[in-house]
Amino acid sequence: MWGLYLHIPFCPTRCIYCDFYSQSDLSLQSAFVEALCRELTIYHNREQWATAPRTIYLGGGTPSSLPLPLLERLMQHIRSLWSLDEAIEITLEANPEDVSPEWADGVAQLGFNRISLGVQSWSDETLCFLQRRHSAAQAELAISYIRQVGISNVSIDLIFALPKGYEQHWSDSLAHALTLPVTHLSAYGLTYERGTRLDRMRERGAVIPSSEETYVTQYYALVAACREAGFTHYELSNWALPGFASQHNSAYWDGTPYLGLGPSAHSYMAGHRWWNLSDIHLYIERLQQDTLPIADEEWLTPTELYEECIMLGLRICRGIDLRQPVLREAPLMERATPWIKQGLLSHTADDHLRLTYDGLIWCDRICAALC
Known part of the structure; x- marks a missing residue:
């Protein structure tokens, strides 16, 4: 998919x-x-x-x-x-x-x-x-x-x-x-x-x-x-x-793979991210030569994968799925506890961490604390 x-x-x-x-x-x-x-x-x-x-x-x-x-x-x-x-x-x-x-x-x-x-x-x-x-x-x-x-x-x-x-x-x-x-x-x-x-x-x-x-x-x-x-x-x-x-x-x-085409577009699959040149003239020229117009790429480290999982999970209503393998080695609940006590995060019965109504506006600060 x-x-x-x-x-x-x-x-x-x-x-x-x-x-x-x-x-x-x-x-x-x-x-x-x-x-x-x-x-x-x-x-x-x-x-x-x-x-x-x-x-x-x-x-x-x-x-x-x-x-x-x-x-x-x-x-x-x-x-x-x-x-x-x-x-x-x-x-x-x-x-x-x-x-x-x-x-x-x-x-x-x-x-x-x-x-x-x-x-x-x-x-x-x-x-x-x-x-x-x-x-x-x-x-x-x-x-x-x-x-x-x-x-x-x-x-x-x-x-x-x-x-x-x-x-x-x-x-x-x-x-x-x-x-x-x-x-x-x-x-x-x-x-x-x-x-x-x-x-x-x-x-x-x-x-x-x-x-x-x-x-x-x-x-x-x-x-x-x-x-x-x-x-x-x-x-x-x-x-x-x-x-x-x-x-x-x-x-x-959700971390689903996506393919981004056109100048400046980004793509992602399984921790691998790459992006195209931000120049339409070079973009057209490369493809006229049957060459992909990729500007650069990166492979996310385990730490970067963890941080991205936290950032994306906090943004969605169902929250961070704590059962994900990338989260198992980090002291996530220890970091989350102060925010739970303040009523800004909740730990749900299906093992997710999500923002409460009062916590919505603090998303960036909570994300930084959990990372």
Whole structure:
């Protein structure tokens, strides 16, 4: 069992907070898709990837910026390599401004059955600040168009803990999102990643980050509102209606092997991690020469495997499975006891360690203590 991730690195413009690899030369799209198809073929010919993937996820970048004929070329090639299960989850990330009735119908016919929309906010003022290209009205229309073509699995992304002057829009954005026909919600506190335009704005005082108190208050308001709306909190930043948790992303947290293709994409199998070059020109050039565009790789040490097991386990609702072999030699329960006594961790009857409601906000600190 494994998941297939395809990184589509095209964005007409870059949002001020984004540090993912992308570029804006859309004239490279056709050559890129051909290179990606070649990369798919090379891996398919290797024994460990010969069976069909369990999930497929197109992320970016902005996958919805690819013209439908190129998406069709890509999906036809994938189906020529693997016999896909009829129930396979196939996700496409999309920006609301790219979604039209014709586009929605086109991607549905190509087999995409889960759409992840980068909404971020229902405030036009906030969207303008973040340099998003859509309006709140366009986001709502996009959801409607997707549902009308029979795609019922619709996820949206939201951002909280916005800078001073914008943080007051969060409660209205969240309340509105939960009235819409969506099945999944991912929400993230705004981060100031080094090298982004947003971080440079912070450095010169053009924006003032929200306080830690605001972050905590807005996060717990999110937890409460999603619970009230019937969404299950299955991972620290993800909520879903019953039956709609992301199968693809859940595999990342479970340690399931995944193959990441495209510039900058990462792959993982049994403690081995490797990643591609973050340069689309070199990526295309290498694959035109039938050479994989791998930038580097690493084999996780026993200590690193332990730490990753702790970090991933804490993030998911069922917690850390204490029966895993990688945890047997470490004094994990000794390290966990102080947090259990404070009511921030619980030791469940089925031998898992998981965060309590009060412990959610302390995930990073508890993770460091357990490692």
